[in-house]
Amino acid sequence: MIAYLVNLATLIAIFGIAATSLNLLIGYAGIFSIAHAMFFGIGAYVAAQVALTVSPDFLVAALAAAVVAGALSLCLALPALRVRGEYFVAASLGLQMMASTIFAEAHSLTGGVGGLVGIPPARILGFDVASPDAFLVLALACLAVTLAVVRTLMRGSFGRSLMALRDSESAAEAFGKDVRALKTLVVVVGCFFVGIAGALFAFHMAFVNVESFTLEQSVVLMAMVIIGGAGTLTGPLVGVIALLSLPAALSFLPFIPATEIGTVQQFIYGALMTALMIFRPSGIVGLSRGAR
Amino acid sequence: MLLTQLAVAGIQTGMLYALTAAGFALIFGATRVFHVAHGATFILAGYAFLEAVQLGLHWSLASGVALLLAVAFGLFMDALVYRPIQKHEGSFFTVFVASFGAGIAMQALIQFFFGGGFATISVPLTRAAEVLPGLYIAPVFWVALAVVVVVFAAVSLFLERTHAGLGLRALSENPELLRAYGLSARRLSALAFVLGSALAVPGAILTTVTTGIQPADSAHVMLVSLAATVVGGIGSIRGAALAGLFLGLVENLVVSVVDTQWSQAASFVVLFAFILFRPNGLMGRAGAR
């Protein structure tokens, strides 16, 4: 039971980072990306490769993962600068689908469908952090750092600029804001952090394959942000806890066969997303928008 | 011959894509709702047909059942999901997320009752015959061709000749005109969902009897419709249909150059390229920004 809870808490920390980083795009900048699992995956694969071939030090692997994910996020920044609305959603979907295929097919980099196995236990500066408890502390520390950085940035001028261009791009421009630079920057920062989440994920599972980085995962991440409350600091975390606890809660219900839990879970978060958009579009934590 | 064979397969896939995407484009054009739950309409129709046939209904009745359920789902989404949202806020993304969620829920529901695997029924139509040396074509190809031609002719006639059809086109181009025609926007939007959802049905039935259907097709159909709508030019039904055909061809023809695993990715390369370099699509009007 304890082992189960530690595992759950670790996953909550990892997905908490991922959802918080996605919230930078969706909630603050109004960039509706459905390709976040792609960058989660890039982080995981890079960390796994670094751990397998260079060094099992978490700091090295996570830094490499974050930098590569941040750099490759320019593929997402490009359409974000050129198009918006439906077009950008479509572009990010296209990107996610291409990435899934590449993850499954680029055997030399990703191990193909079989994935990368035997990722060594994480170490930090020579210390072993592989035990579940130690790794949970590491994951929570990463989450805390992410939240602190995001909170500081979003309460500062960067956050204000993003919200300004989300609320009115033309007015933001009229006050000297370089919309292209800001959008590029937020995409890079968001993907940098999800790269770290990917690195934690790779060490935690000791195995990564394409299954974890598909369109479904992107949708789950989006659901976490939106159900919790986009554009708030704690919303994504609430969403992560809600969605990750769901399978556990469902397994206590005797009338659901164990094999169907995944399906029931999918139904619940799908229906929840729809219901929230109808009755409370700002999410569980979000402020009500008020009448215009 | 391989290339011709692939082209034939591509045209068959593409025709079904064209119909389904045209439905999505019609809904989007008339109501500005990015109805990504359209993929769920597709699998709903497919499974309804399958179930009805297995219950012993004649195929024509089974098609009727599929049509009825697809239309009902479209109307449900319009009346109980999109309209309430548009009443209080209606930002593009809110509607999109609601649609997405409903699509996922419907997919899960179908999976819960029918399982996640392929389901199909065998009909004599799918047995391929050699029409030229080395070129195999199943009779279902001709059926699909006939259905697509008839349906498109009917839809075009409807949109161009009838009062309501003109209203649908006006809805996307110039809502002011509606009042002049004395049509209600609410009724027309319901009509768009009826027509658009109905357009997913032939593709769903033909897919069920040829390759078989699975719940995960929901996402695939959604992606293809979306890609075709963007590539064709948002707002253009004809563009979406052409693009659907084009994407079906691309998916099948690339197999002659790369492994089959890459074939779906090819559509998305096309989609991505269009968004970056020609965001107005094949036939779209200006207005990507």
Place this chain on the structure above:
Amino acid sequence: MNTPVLLSARGISRSFGGNAAVQDVTLELHQGVVTALAGPNGAGKTTLFNLITGHLVPDRGAVELKGASILGLKPHRVALKGIARSFQDLRLFGSMSVYDNVLSAIEPTPWLWQPGGSSGAAARRLQVERALDATGLAELAGTRAIDLSYAETKFLSMARIIATGAPIWLLDEPASGLDPASRARFVKLVRDATAAGVTVCLIEHNLDIVTELADRIAFLDQGRKLAEGRPDQILGDAELIAIYFGERRE
């Protein structure tokens, strides 16, 4: 006019499809002078602003600031050169507080933080507070922009511009729909600014405000500039007034 030309648009045109929204218009803004743009609905006034600020690109013509071309610059570059504008539909940052609306208007650096450290931040806070005091919004600093009353949103739109300290203001119907008391406060805001040397161009339908504030009037109709001159010249022209009030003579 005795003062030098600060900002000029020369022979600019722009059409949308077949609709020539602005045709061969020349407008010169002289330093410290209040120029009013008048004309009926659809005359092309807002479009002219958009062409100057880079929100739209002209089909033909030149736009110069102190003799140097700013044609083709992106709107944020134009803004950084000291041209502040308001929008007819305001375009406030709706989800942000009044305070943050104004603060964000003076944080143009597209980086994770603004340069200048804590003293820079303190200076900006002071600027925000001054702008809020001037517009009477100080008490509402924490209110979200979407929760403001109509008049308050109009003044918030002005506060963002005041805070920038820009030497040129382009105001698009800033006083429309205001009650007389608010209108008087608005007039005072503009007077104070011009006294401090700000150059103002003002789109305004209300002739009282125009006569009160404007040193010059440029009259637009159907994309063309029909006349320009002192208020008494323009407002004394029966033909222009007739066009203005829609009694077009053929």
